[in-house]
Amino acid sequence: MTDTLTKPARVAMNGVDVPTFVATLGAVDSQREIARFTFRANGEWLAGTHSRVQFKDFYGACAENEHKQSYAVEGDHPEVLCGTGNAPTPAELLLGALCACLTAGIGNIASMRQVQLESVECTVEGDIDLNGILGLDPQVRNGFQGVRVTVAIKGDADDETLEKIVRQSVARSAVFDVMTNGVPVAVAAKVG
Amino acid sequence: MTDTLTKPARVAMNGVDVPTFVATLGAVDSQREIARFTFRANGEWLAGTHSRVQFKDFYGACAENEHKQSYAVEGDHPEVLCGTGNAPTPAELLLGALCACLTAGIGNIASMRQVQLESVECTVEGDIDLNGILGLDPQVRNGFQGVRVTVAIKGDADDETLEKIVRQSVARSAVFDVMTNGVPVAVAAKVG
Numbered sequence: 001m002t003d004t005l006t007k008p009a010r011v012a013m014n015g016v017d018v019p020t021f022v023a024t025l026g027a028v029d030s031q032r033e034i035a036r037f038t039f040r041a042n043g044e045w046l047a048g049t050h051s052r053v054q055f056k057d058f059y060g061a062c063a064e065n066e067h068k069q070s071y072a073v074e075g076d077h078p079e080v081l082c083g084t085g086n087a088p089t090p091a092e093l094l095l096g097a098l099c100a101c102l103t104a105g106i107g108n109i110a111s112m113r114q115v116q117l118e119s120v121e122c123t124v125e126g127d128i129d130l131n132g133i134l135g136l137d138p139q140v141r142n143g144f145q146g147v148r149v150t151v152a153i154k155g156d157a158d159d160e161t162l163e164k165i166v167r168q169s170v171a172r173s174a175v176f177d178v179m180t181n182g183v184p185v186a187v188a189a190k191v192g
Numbered sequence: 193m194t195d196t197l198t199k200p201a202r203v204a205m206n207g208v209d210v211p212t213f214v215a216t217l218g219a220v221d222s223q224r225e226i227a228r229f230t231f232r233a234n235g236e237w238l239a240g241t242h243s244r245v246q247f248k249d250f251y252g253a254c255a256e257n258e259h260k261q262s263y264a265v266e267g268d269h270p271e272v273l274c275g276t277g278n279a280p281t282p283a284e285l286l287l288g289a290l291c292a293c294l295t296a297g298i299g300n301i302a303s304m305r306q307v308q309l310e311s312v313e314c315t316v317e318g319d320i321d322l323n324g325i326l327g328l329d330p331q332v333r334n335g336f337q338g339v340r341v342t343v344a345i346k347g348d349a350d351d352e353t354l355e356k357i358v359r360q361s362v363a364r365s366a367v368f369d370v371m372t373n374g375v376p377v378a379v380a381a382k383v384g
Contacts (some may be wrong), residue, residue, distance in 0.1 A: 015240030021274040025326060032329070035322035038240055039284045043291035045312035046298040048207030048303075051295040053288040055364045057282035060322075061272045071280045075292025080253045082213040083296070088247035088263040090293035091366050092231045096245040098377070099235035100267025101282035103243040104275070111240075120237035126375075130227035130252075132362050134217060137224070143369030150278040159383040166381035172325050174283050177335030182374040183318075185290070189358035190344040 016111035034061050049077035050086050081130070095124040095147065098175045102151060105169030110155060115165065118154040147179065208303035226253050241269035242278050273322070285314040287339065290367045294343060297361030302347060307357060310346040339371065 010018045028034045037060035043053040056070045075090045088096070099122045102191025110117050126147040132140035151166045170176055202210045220226045229252035235245040248262045267282045269275025280288070291314045302309050318339040324332035343358045362368055 004269070006369060015242070015276070017274055024197040024274055025236050025383060026329070028323065028326060029344060032323055035326060035328070037283075037320050037322055039281060039287055039318050039320065041284055041287035041291045041314075043288070043295050043312075043314035043316070045295050045299060045304040045309065045314075047299070049296035049299045049300075050207070051292050051312075051314075053291045053334045055284045055288065058270070058281075058284070062225065062268070063328075065270065065272055066271070067280070068277050071284075073280070073285065073288050073292075075289070075296060077296055078250070078252070078257065078259070078301075080257055082209055082216055082300075084207070085260050087292075088259070088265070089250075090234055090289050091229075092247045092250070092263075093265065093285060093289035093292055094367050094370060095231055095233035096235070096247065096265050097267070097282050097285035099245045100243050100265075100279075100285055102379075103235050103237050104267060104269055104282055107237060107239070107241045107243075120235075120243075121238075122233075122235035122243075124233040124235070126231050126364060128229050128231065130229055131220065131224055132369075133225060133366055134220060135364065136221050136227070141369055141373070142364055143366045143373065144375045147375055147377040149377060149379040151379065151384060154384065162383040163381045166379070166383075171365075171378050172327065172334055174320060174325055174335045175286050176377060176379075177324075177333055178286060179370060180374050180377050181333070181335065182372050183336045183339055185339040185368060185372050187294075187343065187358070187362050187368075188274035189355045190342055191354040191358075192346065 010112065010114055014111045014117050015112065016108055018111050021108070021112065036060070047084070049083040049175055051075055091126065091128060091144070095126050098147070098179060099124050099150065101173045101175035102149065102169050105173055106151070106153065106165055109165050109168045113161070113165065115155045115157040115161060118156070121152040123150045124148070202304065202306055205306065206299055206303045206309050208300055210303050212243060213300070213304065228252070239276070241275040243267050283318065283320060283336070287318050290339070290341065291316050291363045293367035294341065294361050297365055298343070298345065298357055301357050303362045304355065305353070307347045307349040307353060313344040316340070317340045
């Protein structure tokens with residue numbers, strides 16, 4: 001009887017097709033260029049501080065890809081800052097990107113570890129002193145001074161296992177990495 | 193005749209109430225705590241890598257504020273990465289936040305400079321090697337390697353003036369600052 005030493009095959013759970021995910025990891029591992037992606041966002045000014053950003057296509061897995069449909073988000077400044085408040089602020093969208101990234105990571109990691117998730121709630125807060133943006137105080141930065149995230153996670157595992165899933169999602173988050181470590185951003189203006 | 197030396201009062205344009213904006217700057221300048229804001233994002237796991245993030249309220253101008261309505265965005269991983277592709281990826285949302293931030297800034301700055309905008313299109317691309325996130329190559333970072341922005345701007349001003357508006361929007365962008373310089377992010381896990 002060696003059955004007790006055999007690791008059971010991991011099964012799909014939490015809406016993640018774990019066997020396919022494992023196979024994908026293997027495929028990428030044997031052909032690393034599959035993992036080179038270019039993501040895109042196309043913004044259009046609507047009026048004042050209000051804009052719409054579309055996400056239509058991206059490059060990845062050695063090919064151009066289209067989303068199922070063209071997704072869009074909008075951004076605006078709040079009325080208290082003389083915007084029209086027709087959408088969340090760009091600063092909130094940034095916090096939202098972090099929220100979505102950590103939550104997606106938790107979904108994948110929990111499933112790979114065969115932990116059934118019950119709920120994940122991710123709360124992000126960022127403090128910003130607009131004296132920077134408004135040009136009123138040169139000592140104040142434009143961006144957030146600090147960001148706090150609280151992840152409330154429930155699932156069929158002990159506290160330590162659940163906490164490790166959260167920690168691993170942070171350790172492997174694209175948005176967390178960019179937000180904490182920065183990235184070079186080149187801006188070109190096309191005028192006229 | 194000293195009229196030729198008198199600067200004309202700036203008027204509302206591009207959907208920006210410039211006189212109120214100028215008055216707001218004056219008010220903040222005389223009471224700096226007005227400009228201290230805390231923005232929030234509340235994410236909820238739906239399934240797999242799919243989540244919904246809500247933006248309901250924020251602190252600012254010395255008070256709690258509610259958006260006109262609760263806004264939401266969703267994030268998901270694409271099917272090619274074993275997600276369900278039901279929303280843009282978190283990495284795209286990050287690019288979208290930058291797009292919306294620069295565009296909002298251009299709306300305000302052009303209006304303050306009394307330039308009538310015709311159109312602003314902001315294209316953002318970010319290159320990411322998912323061998324980082326997937327844990328296949330420890331040399332590869334999790335986040336974008338680099339981000340490129342192209343802003344196409346048209347308005348009733350000469351090329352130099354339009355280009356300077358774009359440059360100023362970069363110089364005063366909260367999201368650009370965070371993305372290029374980073375921000376401390378503290379993550380707490382609440383388990384069970």
